[in-house]
Amino acid sequence: MSYDLWYWPSIQGRGEFVRLFMAAAGIEWRDCAREKDAEALLDDMDERKEKGFAPYAPPYLVDGDFAIAQVAHIVTWLSEKHDIGAADEADKLHLIQLQLDITDIVEEVHSVHHPVASSLYYDDQKDAAEQAAEKFREERIPKYFDHFEQALGVKDGGPFSLGSTWSHFDTSLFQLVEGLEYAFPRRMAAIKDDYPMIFACRDAVALIDGLAAYVASEDRIPFNEDGIFRHYPELDAA
Amino acid sequence: MSYDLWYWPSIQGRGEFVRLFMAAAGIEWRDCAREKDAEALLDDMDERKEKGFAPYAPPYLVDGDFAIAQVAHIVTWLSEKHDIGAADEADKLHLIQLQLDITDIVEEVHSVHHPVASSLYYDDQKDAAEQAAEKFREERIPKYFDHFEQALGVKDGGPFSLGSTWSHFDTSLFQLVEGLEYAFPRRMAAIKDDYPMIFACRDAVALIDGLAAYVASEDRIPFNEDGIFRHYPELDAA
Incomplete structure (x- = not known):
């Protein structure tokens, strides 16, 4: 189907x-x-x-x-x-909760370059965006990443949140990390060593056959400055 | 329990x-x-x-x-x-979807008075907040309200989204309307007649016994300027 x-x-x-x-x-x-x-x-x-x-x-x-x-x-x-991911009911509920946490940070990523209104141009809210970006880089990324790193440590062995079985949370975490590396390469390079499980999860998701084939294909639209994750060099810093 | x-x-x-x-x-x-x-x-x-x-x-x-x-x-x-709300599986899924739409507008309400960062004081982001409030009042409230009004019209009879049975969406819509009336009284008065089903739903939720008793009790903390819905007169207009 x-x-x-x-x-x-x-x-x-x-x-x-x-x-x-x-x-x-x-x-x-x-x-x-x-x-x-x-x-x-x-x-x-x-x-x-x-x-x-x-x-x-x-x-x-x-x-x-x-x-x-x-x-x-x-x-x-x-x-x-x-029938993908968790079999256990409590695990299922925790994964949904983590997925909703990703929804929240994705909204925040968008608000960094559009703090005043999504209907205004970036250039018309650039000053507020530069302030928002500093807070996002220094406060929000670490707060969310601490949380996701903790979650990835709950089950033994990794590399996924459920251990060896991947779930929707892991594929969304992959995209979050990829997007943040595109948008904030300097910041992400600076914090990478602090979050070994998040990056190990990202790397493991990248190897899932169907996802790897999709990401390598022309079906994957490249990141660009009309999307959620935008690379404006003035918004990035280590 | x-x-x-x-x-x-x-x-x-x-x-x-x-x-x-x-x-x-x-x-x-x-x-x-x-x-x-x-x-x-x-x-x-x-x-x-x-x-x-x-x-x-x-x-x-x-x-x-x-x-x-x-x-x-x-x-x-x-x-x-x-076992509250929908019995039908598709209805259940639609209610969750609507509840997530409420999550989104609630986040936007908060961002109106904290457009740059939630860790900064309102007074330090007041100019951006005034711009954000204008867009929120004029663009975002109508867009979400059009959507919720449409949803309330799907089932015959009302006053709730499922008709005569209330659900989590209706109690959340109640709080959204109450909060917006507190924060933006002039704007809400101006648009009230455009959304008869939303306000009828709010009024019907207010009559649910347990909720009515709670809202009338001292357990309900009043709206205040530390919460999500804040009344800053400079952010409101018809």
Whole structure:
């Protein structure tokens, strides 16, 4: 079977967390707005409002008549459906919680370059962005990374949060680390040695067959300055 | 049975969404940091890091050896456990999605008065806050409210998202509307007539016995300028 994924066609954005999970799990999808265009995505969203519960925003995944939005919700639902990750109920709940923590830091990453409003240009909020970036680099990255490093140490052996079995949390952590290394290369190089388990998890996720093939393919849109993780050199520092 | 809720003792904050749900559902809880203090909360969080998967931040709810964090996750878990809300699987998933949309706007409300960094004082980011507030009032509130109004119209009859049965989404929507009315009274008065179902839902939630009793009690901390919803008159306008 194959799902329809709807997301903005020219960025990795939040859609990429869903893509990476599906690639790792060997789940097939059609990237609808990339086959068509952003206009088709907007039309599809409008049509869904006529029919019933509708997504607030992309990404969303369509399975027949059913559509599901919100990254953490999508990957949790797919994990359950395709039996990926935790078998134990408490572990499942903890992974969802960790996935929601990733949602939070991803929102914060976006707010670094758009602190005032997502509808204003970066150049019109650059001063606030430089202040926000300093706080993000020095306070927020360490706070979240301490938390994820702690979580990766709960189960013996690693490299994943459940030990040798990967889950949606690990594929999302991979993307978070990749994105932060793209956006804040100096800062990430400076703290790398403090978080051996996070980087070991990232490296292990990179080796999952389906995900490795996807990341090496042209299907993976490169990071760019329209997405969530943007490299503005003035916002980075060790 | 009774749960232990851990949250900052002097604000409604994100903990209030959990409290309102539990009050409506007739679920008992002990508000641990209010019986003790914020220091006890920090100690409890530190101890959990020694034991296993730990919350990134409060609120979290403790049930024996198990602790669960993230508002949307907590109320979803409680709904399942206490059989509150949707019986239909697709409805359940849609409610979680809507609850996550509330998580998103709640984060945005907080970022209005703290656009640069939550660790800086409001007075040190007031100019950015005034710009952020204008965008929030004019763009973000209508966008989210259009979405919630549409969701409330999916099932016939109302007043709740599932029709006559209330769910965690409705109690959270209640708190969102109450909070926005406190923080942005002029803006909310100006748009009220555009969203009849949202306000009817809010009014209906206010009549749920357990929630009404809680809201009228001294257990409900009043809104204040240390919480998420803050009334700074300079940030409000019709």
